[in-house]
Amino acid sequence: MTRTLRTYLRPYVGPLVAVVLLQLLSSGASLFLPTLNARIIDEGVAVGDIGAIWRLGALMLGLTVVQIIGQASAIYFGARTAMGFGRDLRAAIFDRVLSFSAREVSQFGAPSLITRTTNDVQQVQQLVMMTAFMIVGAPIMMAGGLFMALREDIGLSWLVAVAVLGMGAVIIVILLQALPLFRQLQTRIDTLNRVLREQISGLRVIRAFVREPHEAARFERANGDLTTTSLRVGRRMLTFFPVVQLVMATSSVGVMWFGGLRVDAGEMQIGQLTAFVQYLTMILMSVMMSTMLLMIAPRAQVCAVRIQEVLRTSSSVVPPTDGVREGLSHGEVRLDHVTFSYPGAEVPVLSEISFTVRAGETTGIIGSTGSGKSTLISLIPRLFDATGGRVLVDGVDVRALDPEVLWTSIGLVPQRPYLFTGTVASNLRYGNPEATDEELWHALEVAQARDFVESMPGQLNAPIAQGGTNVSGGQRQRLSIARALVRRPNVYLFDDSFSALDVATDARLRAALASETADAAVVIVGQRIATIRDADQIVVLDDGRIEGIGTHEHLLATCPTYAEIVESQFKAEEAA
CATH class of the missing domain: 1.20.1560.10 (ABC transporter type 1, transmembrane domain)
Structure with missing residues (x-):
C-alpha cells in the first residue's frame, strides 16, 4: 500500500x-x-x-x-x-x-x-x-x-x-x-x-x-x-x-x-x-x-x-496561506491586463483584458460564441486563476483573499443553473442558511419566481429533483437568481442567466434587480442586446480581446463589432 x-x-x-x-x-x-x-x-x-x-x-x-x-x-x-x-x-x-x-x-x-x-x-x-x-x-x-x-x-x-x-x-x-x-x-x-x-x-x-x-x-x-x-x-x-x-x-x-x-x-x-x-x-x-x-x-x-x-493532485487555484479576511465592503471589481490560457492551448482565451466594475454600476459583457465571456466571469470568483495580469475585488488581488471571504462577497448565477435535491427553500438557503421565509419570498419576488412557487404543492417546501429536472429551464434560472439574491453579496455575476426567459419576464426581472442591487457591482453576460443595453458600461469581446467599452449609444457609433451584433438582432431603426 x-x-x-x-x-x-x-x-x-x-x-x-x-x-x-x-x-x-x-x-x-x-x-x-x-x-x-x-x-x-x-x-x-x-x-x-x-x-x-x-x-x-x-x-x-x-x-x-x-x-x-x-x-x-x-x-x-x-x-x-x-x-x-x-x-x-x-x-x-x-x-x-x-x-x-x-x-x-x-x-x-x-x-x-x-x-x-x-x-x-x-x-x-x-x-x-x-x-x-x-x-x-x-x-x-x-x-x-x-x-x-x-x-x-x-x-x-x-x-x-x-x-x-x-x-x-x-x-x-x-x-x-x-x-x-x-x-x-x-x-x-x-x-x-x-x-x-x-x-x-x-x-x-x-x-x-x-x-x-x-x-x-x-x-x-x-x-x-x-x-x-x-x-x-x-x-x-x-x-x-x-x-x-x-x-x-x-x-x-x-x-x-x-x-x-x-x-x-x-x-x-x-x-x-x-x-x-x-x-x-x-x-x-x-x-x-x-x-x-x-x-x-x-x-x-x-x-x-x-x-x-x-x-496527490493539487488544485491549480491555491488558497493563500494568510489570506486577507477584511476590507471587502464596496464591491468594486477591476481586471488589470488579464490574460488566461488553458493548459496546452496554443493561444490564450483572453488577452490583455482591463476594465473596472464599480459599486452601484452594472457592466454588460457581450460577444460572439467562444469569445471568452464565461471564462472571464469565472476568473472573478477564482474558479480559474488568471495566467497573466490581476483580478482585484475592492483593490485586493483575489489570489490574496481568503477564499471564504471572496465567495461570501460574490453571488454567482452560472450559465447552466443547477439545483440540488431537496426543496425550494433548501436550494435558496444555499445562498444564506440563516435566511428567513420572508427573505426567501422577497428574493423569489425580485427574481419573478414567486408566482410559480406559490402554485407548487408545498410552496417553499415543494420538492426539487436532482439538477432541478422537475422544473423548466426558465424556472431553474429564476430560482438560481433568487438563490444569489438571498446572499445579498457585494458583487453579482450573471453568466447568461436570462437566456431562458421571455422578453417580458427578462424586462421585469432586470427592472426589479435595479433597485435590489443598487449598492452592488453587477456583471451581466448576455447574448441579447435587450439584456445589457441599459448597463452603465458594456464590454464587447471578440476572440478574447476587448473590441470596445462604453454605453449602448457610444458603442453603436464607435464599435463595428457591437453594431453588427445589434444589427443582427434588431432593425436599424429599433436599434437607434
Whole structure:
C-alpha cells in the first residue's frame, strides 16, 4: 500500500494490533486440536481409556472455545478498522475534490471521480479487511501446521512440499494473467459510469432528437465491454478453486495411501495419520487463504493508484496561506491586463483584458460564441486563476483573499443553473442558511419566481429533483437568481442567466434587480442586446480581446463589432 494511503491507516494501529493478537491466540489454539484428536484415538479409543477421552475431549472443547472467541473478536475489530478506514478515505477524496478548480474536475471527469470515491475505495477497504483477518492467521497456520505435521511423522514431509509448490505455481500463473485485466476492469467501470451519466443528464435531448436506439447501442457497447472484461477476470480467478480442491484431494489421497503403508509397517499410528491429514489440510487452507488475499490485492492495487492520483493532485487555484479576511465592503471589481490560457492551448482565451466594475454600476459583457465571456466571469470568483495580469475585488488581488471571504462577497448565477435535491427553500438557503421565509419570498419576488412557487404543492417546501429536472429551464434560472439574491453579496455575476426567459419576464426581472442591487457591482453576460443595453458600461469581446467599452449609444457609433451584433438582432431603426 502506498505511503499516502498508509497515513489514513495510522489511527487504526491499535485495533490492528488487537486483531493480530487475537489471530495469534485463535491460530495457536487451532494448532493443538489435531494433536489432541490423535491422542484421543491412540491413548483413549485404542486402549479403551474413557478417562483419557473425557480429559482430552474437555481440553479440546476449551481450545475450541478460545479459538471461536479469538476469531470472532478478530473479525469484529478487523471489520471496524476496515470500515473506518474506508470512511476516512472517502472523506479525504471528497475534501480534495471540493478543493479542485474546474480544471482538475475536467481533467479527471465526474464519472471517474465518482468511481474512485465509491468502487475504488471499496476494493481497497476489502483488502484491508482481508489482510486484517489473514495477515497473521495464514502464516501461523502454515508454519505451525508444517512444524506439527513433521512432528507427527517426518516420512511424509515430501507430500507437503509437493502440494504447496504445486499450488504456489498455479497461483502465480493465475495472478500474472489477472493483473492487466483488473486495470481494464476499472477503466470499463469509468466508461460505463460516464455513458450512463451523460444519458441520464441528457435524456430530454435524446428524446427530442429520437436518438434512443443510438444511445441504447452506445450503452450496450460500454456494458458489453464491462461484462466481457468481468467474465475474463472471473474465468481466470475461478480456475483457482477447482485446482485447489484437486490439489487438496490428491494430497489427502496420497497421505492416506502412503500413510496407510507406514501404519501397516508399524512405523506410524492411526491417530498420527489422522493428525497429519488434518495438518496438511490446515497448511493447504492457509495457502488458499493467502491466495484469496492475493486475488484481491491486484485489483486493490490498481484502485489504490487511482485514489492516489486524486489525493496527490493539487488544485491549480491555491488558497493563500494568510489570506486577507477584511476590507471587502464596496464591491468594486477591476481586471488589470488579464490574460488566461488553458493548459496546452496554443493561444490564450483572453488577452490583455482591463476594465473596472464599480459599486452601484452594472457592466454588460457581450460577444460572439467562444469569445471568452464565461471564462472571464469565472476568473472573478477564482474558479480559474488568471495566467497573466490581476483580478482585484475592492483593490485586493483575489489570489490574496481568503477564499471564504471572496465567495461570501460574490453571488454567482452560472450559465447552466443547477439545483440540488431537496426543496425550494433548501436550494435558496444555499445562498444564506440563516435566511428567513420572508427573505426567501422577497428574493423569489425580485427574481419573478414567486408566482410559480406559490402554485407548487408545498410552496417553499415543494420538492426539487436532482439538477432541478422537475422544473423548466426558465424556472431553474429564476430560482438560481433568487438563490444569489438571498446572499445579498457585494458583487453579482450573471453568466447568461436570462437566456431562458421571455422578453417580458427578462424586462421585469432586470427592472426589479435595479433597485435590489443598487449598492452592488453587477456583471451581466448576455447574448441579447435587450439584456445589457441599459448597463452603465458594456464590454464587447471578440476572440478574447476587448473590441470596445462604453454605453449602448457610444458603442453603436464607435464599435463595428457591437453594431453588427445589434444589427443582427434588431432593425436599424429599433436599434437607434
